[in-house]
Amino acid sequence: MxxxxxxxxxxxxxxxxxxxxxxxxxxxxxxxxxxxxxxxxxxxxxxxxxxxxxxxxxxxxxxxRDMEKHGQRVTRPWRFVKFEQTDDATYPVTVTLEKMGGVIETKNAAGAPEYRIEPTGELKVVRTKYLVGCDGGRSPVRKHMEEHHGVVFESMGLVDxxxxxxxxxxxxxxxxxxxxxxxxxxxxxxxxxxxxxxxxxxxxxxxxxxxxxxxxxxxxxxxxxxxxxxxxxxxxxxxxxxxxxxxxxxxxxxxxxxxxxIGQRLVTRYSLPPAVAENGRPRQGHRVFLAGDACHTHSPKAGQGMNTAIIDAQALSWRINLVEKGLADHDTLLSTYHEERWATGKQLIDFDEEYSALFSGEIPKSQPQLAKLSKEQLEEHFVEVQRRNAGFTTGAGVKYKDNVLNFRDPAPLGLSQPVTQRLEPGARLLPAWATRFNSTRPVRMIHEIQFTAPGGFRLYVLAGDLAANKTKLDGLVAHLQSPRSFLQRFRPNSKAHHLAHGPYHVRPEPLNSGLANGFSTEVNPFFHMLLIVRQSRYRFELEDVAHLGPLRALVYADDVEAGGDRIGDEDGDESVGGMHRKYGLEQGGVVVVRPDGYVGAVVGLEDHAAIERYFDGFLRGAPGQAARM
Known part of the structure; x- marks a missing residue:
């Protein structure tokens, strides 16, 4: 597929x-x-x-079409009327919808076609766990939040x-x-x-x-x-x-x-936090969300609108997925959606205000100092601003601040200083190439675990030299196999196993090898352990990593990324260790990557407690499982 x-x-x-x-x-x-x-x-x-x-x-x-391939359908045409939050522990959101009639075509004053649909008066009430208003710049869900929950759709600027x-x-x-x-x-x-x-x-x-x-x-x-x-x-x-x-x-x-x-507006809340309802009872937080143009409106010229909206949806979906699979603490994890995506929305609005003004031949109101630039300098500045847009349209330039998911400052994890300066927690993982060992295929590592996998975390274990790091690697494996490890403690509920291949829609190619004895079986598919050996693929064998337990299912040789050492003239010897060097982990380390491809933390091979502290910050174990270290 x-x-x-x-x-x-x-x-x-x-x-x-x-x-x-x-x-x-x-x-x-x-x-x-x-x-x-x-x-x-x-x-x-x-x-x-x-x-x-x-x-x-x-x-x-x-x-x-993709939804239908996975057994999901969109029900149309129903119009949102209102929502209420109740005390129901399972389905705390009640949504009222109204069925709409067929499309009616008219023309505006300029003769351009306009379309509308009329309500039928037929109402339907739906009880749900979550409500997501991704219904555009005139979002009725947002308007209901404005009228009843104090949310404001603030004007951030206007270019006339x-x-x-x-x-x-x-x-x-x-x-x-x-x-x-x-x-x-x-x-x-x-x-x-x-x-x-x-x-x-x-x-x-x-x-x-x-x-x-x-x-x-x-x-x-x-x-x-x-x-x-x-x-x-x-x-x-x-x-x-x-x-x-x-x-x-x-x-x-x-x-x-x-x-x-052209105008810029940004909503003050992407999700409703916990609160006290009008009846005096506590109201669950983070059950009602906004995404896309319901959160932010701006000029459409740079293509950042829908692209940013899709990333909003992705950012929310992987969080809800972990909560619903019984792995994450609801309030702790879902609160980070507003925290991270509102800040990104504000950056987008600030960018658009500058970009739209410059494109229209105006000086941005927020940057009057640009009026002092010469015509040539202003033209050069406009080029730089337009290229900055690439960070929003791809998401590759978006960075999140430190929170329970991102640790630029590793002190809360018990580490005295960052392990590397090359990788930045809260930023996209740098792409790198390696050789998938079981098929000798060069692969771009960020593609090895797709978003259609269970939606868990990736841990890139850069092993360095196997012999030199034997003690550290053996210690890491012993910890991962112990009941104190996140691999053992954080297990999904039964919802994770309703698909054709257990937690997978389609078994990932790296695991679909037919190799037995743990060489194609993950211990916990919500934590993909990828072992990258700093060696030519022709200079070690699977038996050299057979004792590494949960690390042996996904094995790679770091011998194709540019910038490595040339250790000989044989195949595989031309650039050994390029990925280790690019990540600033030449002696080895563990890179914890979130389900959305952003770096969460970088630790040493021996920093087992730091990894546990990271996951303990927002995940939760099943009842009766061992406590952390």
Whole structure:
């Protein structure tokens, strides 16, 4: 079964480059290319360093098909009415829904189609464990939280600039039409071109984000909110021609069109904390959540909206999964969702305020000092800001502060100082290559355990030299096999074993080898133990790690990552230890990685107590299991 992203990649339009255009020097009319850059900086180590253009409807369709493959269905069309929290210990949230009728099509004042659905009056009441409002910028779930629970959808800024989004098919002599292109004209505003997928006829679509309050050659004094309903797609197409002069754009068709002012808003709470209800009884916390545009709204130009929303959903899902599998403490783990994702949402809003203003030819209100920059310096700053967007769209640039999941400061774990400066807890794990020993296949280590696995933690045990670290490795194994270990204490409930392969939908390739005697069997599939040996794959055997118990199911040779030692001319000897060196763990260590791929903690091979303290901070053992060290 292919990952869901495979379908998206095949249909979408990849863009590996961004270009920046500005007015021609002097007083002559027209634009000229100023700079070309790679879509994602090489330093980010993105496997496919491109931006994919694909309409939201196709992406939603892909998720729906994937859900159906796993026996899940979306029930439509029902409208959220309200929710209440009750004293029910199992299903504390009661949600009222109303059934809706069919779609009714009308046209707005500009003649563009508009769609609405009318309620039928039929109500349904659902009792549930959790309610997640991922219902967009006008979220009724959020509005109910605002009216009844003190949540505020705060305005964080507004750029009084009107923009249009137009999906169209064109014939043009503009050379960067199939690249991401940011264009600033001298007096007609700005244009942002984004390659999109082909339509049903096989014609290539482009998305044009167009500044339309410069249609007369100077900024309109009319409010963007007042003007948005008077703009037509023909007016936008004319604006594109003016901005892109001297290049010609002939429009062959329009797939979609909308017009919008730019504003930034952020909700004050991503989840409702514990509280006292109106009846004086305690109200359970972290049962009602918000995700995506229900939490944050901003300009759509940089593609960060839906990408950030998907990461919101991922961040919430792995937490709920661990709680529902009986592994994690409900309040402790779920409270970190608001803590981490609100901070990320604030960073996103701050970025968007700066980015939107600069794109619109304005100085960000939060950074008046930028007005002192020269035109050339401001253009360079805009390039840097746009490239910073890659961190939000991929999640690779997002960093979380220290909490029960992240320990940059290792003191709470009982360690006097960080084990390495190369890996940062709270940040994405650096990608690295190694050789999967059982098949001698070079693999990107971050892909060895997919998110469709049980949703547990990965522990990368960098063994260093097997002989030199024998005592430390034997001690680690003895601890992992003892009843005091997290491997033994934190066991999932029966829900984890209802799938075709126990806790897995599909057995992972690294474990699907047919090898017996523990060489393809995990002790606890919620803690994937990956052993990376600092040696050529041709210079050790499985029997050399057979005594390492829970570490022998997933064995790798660190002999393909660049930057290692060249110890000879034989195959496998060209770059030994590159992953150890990249992670700053040349003598060995353990990297604890969260289910979402972020580093939680880095400890030494002998720091057993630190690992236990880490997991004891938010996991919980089954009744009757041994207490920690």
């Amino acid at each position: 292919e990952p869901i992203g495979s379908d998206f990649f095949a249909r979408s339009a990849p863009s590996y480059e961004r270009s920046f255009w500005g007015p021609k020097p002097g007083n002559s009319r027209g634009i000229v290319r100023q700079r070309r850059v790679q879509s994602f900086p090489t330093s980010m180590e993105i496997e496919d360093p491109c931006t994919l253009g694909l309409q939201q409807g196709l992406i939603e369709g892909g998720f729906l 600039t009107l923009w249009a989004a137009l999906d169209c098919i064109v014939e043009t002599d503009f050379p960067d039409v199939r690249k991401i292109a940011a264009i600033h004209s001298a007096s007609h505003g700005a244009l942002y071109i984004f390659p999109r997928e082909n339509n049903e006829k096989g014609e290539p679509i482009i998305r044009c984000y167009t500044q339309v309050n410069y249609l007369g050659g100077s900024k309109s004094k009319e409010s963007a909110f007042t003007a948005r309903d008077t703009i037509t797609s023909d007016m936008v197409m004319q604006a594109i021609k003016e901005i892109a002069h001297p290049y010609n754009f002939e429009f062959k068709g329009v797939e979609w069109f909308t017009c919008y002012p």
